[in-house]
Amino acid sequence: MAMDISRRGLLLILSSPSGAGKTTISRAILEGDAGIELSVSVTTRPPRPGEVDGEDYHFIDEPAFRRMVAEGRLLEHALVFGNSYGTPREAVEKAVTAGRDVLFDVDWQGTQQLTENARGDVASIFVLPPSMAALEDRLRHRAQDADAEVAKRMSEAEAEMSHWPEYDYVIVNRDFDRSVQAVQTILAAERLRRERQVGLTDFIGAMRGG
C-alpha cells in the first residue's frame, strides 16, 4: 500500500538586485508547479485600475495595518514610497500546514523578517547577475532611464547584493532556463528535508507496528 506521508510546506524566498531576473524566474516557478503559490499581501496603497481585493492584495487602511503589526499578525512588512505592505501570517501558516509551499519575491529586509518569524520553514535563494555590466545593460534596456537613474539603481543593486551571505542558496543567473531549473531543484530537495515530512513519525510507527 502506497501510504502518503503528509508534508509541511515551506516558504521559498527569492531575492536579487532589481534587474537580475528574480521576477521572471518567480513567474516560471509558479507556472510550472501547482504545489507553490504567491502569498497575497496586505497594503495601504489604493487599488490600481483592474486590481482585485483579496486577489492582488488585501487593501486595508493605515490603522488596520498598524493593528496587524502590533498584534504580530504580519510575517514581514515594509514601507515603500509612503505605502505599507505586509505578509499576513495566518494565510501562510494555513498553506504550510496543508503542505502547500509559498513563494516570496522580497528584498533582504523582508528575508530577514521572514527568517526570524518562520525560521524552520524558510529556504532562501539569492539570485546574482552574471556581471555588473550585464545588470547595467538590463536596467538601461528596461528603464530607458537617464544615466543618473541607472547609476542610482546600480548603487541600490550593490547594497542589495551585499546581503548574499545571509541566504541558504546562491544562483548566478547566466542562463534563464538553467536558473529556473536550479530553483526547481532546490524546491524539490527542500521538500525532502526530514523536518518537512511531518507524517514520517506516523508512517514509521505504522510500519513498525504492522
Place this chain on the structure above:
Amino acid sequence: MAMDISRRGLLLILSSPSGAGKTTISRAILEGDAGIELSVSVTTRPPRPGEVDGEDYHFIDEPAFRRMVAEGRLLEHALVFGNSYGTPREAVEKAVTAGRDVLFDVDWQGTQQLTENARGDVASIFVLPPSMAALEDRLRHRAQDADAEVAKRMSEAEAEMSHWPEYDYVIVNRDFDRSVQAVQTILAAERLRRERQVGLTDFIGAMRGG
C-alpha cells in the same frame, strides 16, 4: 565572460536498513555523475582474491590503524566482525577542497561520526523501505536465509531505522528510479548552498570592483 565560481565539495551520506536499496541507489548515483566518488577506506581485514590495495581498500595492520585513530586521521571508524574499517580524513579533505563530492554508504554510527568530524560539509539522507513487509520480502529473496536469520535482520533494520530523525533528508524507496532521482536532486541542490560556493566572495568582489 562566464567566470567559474569554485565550489567546495560535500560528503553525501546514504543510510538505510539493509535491504532497503541504499547500495543499488549509491551505485546508480556514482555511475551517473562524474563529480562524486566513493572514498577508499582503510581496513585491517586481509584482502580477498582480486581486491587491489589502494583501490578497493587501503589494507593496513592493526597497529597502523590504531595510530590513525589516535592521531585523529579517520573521519569515522568501526569494528565489523572483528575487523577494523575507517575513512581517511586526508583523502576526503583533498577531494572536498578540489570541489569533488564524496559518497558514503554507512550506518547511523558512521553518520554520527562523519557529521561530528566534517559538520558543515555533510548532507545526510535516510532511505526508508516502503513497508516492513516489503523489506522482509527483499531480505528473504536475497538471503535465502533461515527464518531466524531473517528475524535477526529485521530487528537490526528496526534498530537502524530508529535513527532517521538524525538525518537531513528522508526518502521512501517505493520506486528505484524515483529514489535515484531524489538523491540526484538533493545532491544538485546541496551543491548550490551558499557555504559551498567558496569562490563567491572573489566573484562578487571582482564584479563590484570591475
